[in-house]
Amino acid sequence: MDIETQPERKCDRRSLRSQRLLRRALAEELAESGDLARVTVAGLTERAGLTRRTFYSHYRDIPDFIERVEESVLDEVRTHIDAIAAAHLEDLYAHIDAAEPASGSVELLTYLKDNGELIGALLGPGGDPAFIEKLLVLARGVVSERMQTGIFPDALGTFFDYYLSSVIASEVGIVQRWFSNGLVESPETMARIMTVVAFVRPGDLYGKPIDINVPAYGLKLMSMKAAAHTTESDIPASERTEGN
Structure with missing residues (x-):
C-alpha cells in the first residue's frame, strides 16, 4: 500500500x-x-x-444534512426500482402464477427494512412530507416510461396519467403501512403482496370481477374531453367569463 x-x-x-x-x-x-x-x-x-x-x-446546516441524507436513500431506492421495472410483463405474470415476488422486489424491501430506523422516521408522521413526495416522483419517473412500452396508444393521455398515479401511491402507501405496523412481515411476504396488489380489482374480493376494455375506455374519455373543449371554444370569451 x-x-x-x-x-x-x-x-x-x-x-x-x-x-x-x-x-x-x-x-x-x-x-x-x-x-x-x-x-x-x-x-x-x-x-x-x-x-x-x-x-x-x-x-452547511440541518436542511442541507436532511437533503443529502434523503438523496442518498433515494439513490439506493432508484437502483432497486430500476431492477424491478426492467422485468417484462410476461415474467411478472409468471411470478404471480407461481406466487413468487417480482424480480428485484425482495431486494428493495430488504434494503428498506435494513435501513428501517431512518427510512421509517422519514416516512412517519414526524418525518419529512417532501421525502414522500420525492419518493413518489422517483417511482413515477422510473415506472412511467417502462409501463408505456407496448401500451395501446388510445389508453394513454389523462386516463394513463391518473392510473399511474394510483398505482404508485398504492405501492408507497403499502410501504408506509408496513412501517407503521412495525415491519412485522418479512420482505419476502411484502414483496409477494406488492407484486400482485396492482392487479387486484375490488370486484375480485367479492367474487364478482369486472372486465374493462381499457383502450376503448381511454379513447372514450379522450373523445369526451375533446368534445368539451370544442364546445367551450365555440362560446365567446365575454360570455364564458360573465358568470365568474
Whole structure:
C-alpha cells in the first residue's frame, strides 16, 4: 500500500463513520421527538458523540444534512426500482402464477427494512412530507416510461396519467403501512403482496370481477374531453367569463 494514501484513507473511514453516526442520530431524534422541525445540530452531535465542528465539516446546516441524507436513500431506492421495472410483463405474470415476488422486489424491501430506523422516521408522521413526495416522483419517473412500452396508444393521455398515479401511491402507501405496523412481515411476504396488489380489482374480493376494455375506455374519455373543449371554444370569451 502506498504510505502516502494511508492518512487519506483513514480520513475517509472517519468521515464515513461520522456520517453513519449522524444518520443514526437523526433516526433516533425523529423517533423520540416525532418532529423533524425540532432536530438541531447540537442535539444530533450530542447523540452521535461528535462535535459540532465535525458536523459542519460535512454539512452547511440541518436542511442541507436532511437533503443529502434523503438523496442518498433515494439513490439506493432508484437502483432497486430500476431492477424491478426492467422485468417484462410476461415474467411478472409468471411470478404471480407461481406466487413468487417480482424480480428485484425482495431486494428493495430488504434494503428498506435494513435501513428501517431512518427510512421509517422519514416516512412517519414526524418525518419529512417532501421525502414522500420525492419518493413518489422517483417511482413515477422510473415506472412511467417502462409501463408505456407496448401500451395501446388510445389508453394513454389523462386516463394513463391518473392510473399511474394510483398505482404508485398504492405501492408507497403499502410501504408506509408496513412501517407503521412495525415491519412485522418479512420482505419476502411484502414483496409477494406488492407484486400482485396492482392487479387486484375490488370486484375480485367479492367474487364478482369486472372486465374493462381499457383502450376503448381511454379513447372514450379522450373523445369526451375533446368534445368539451370544442364546445367551450365555440362560446365567446365575454360570455364564458360573465358568470365568474
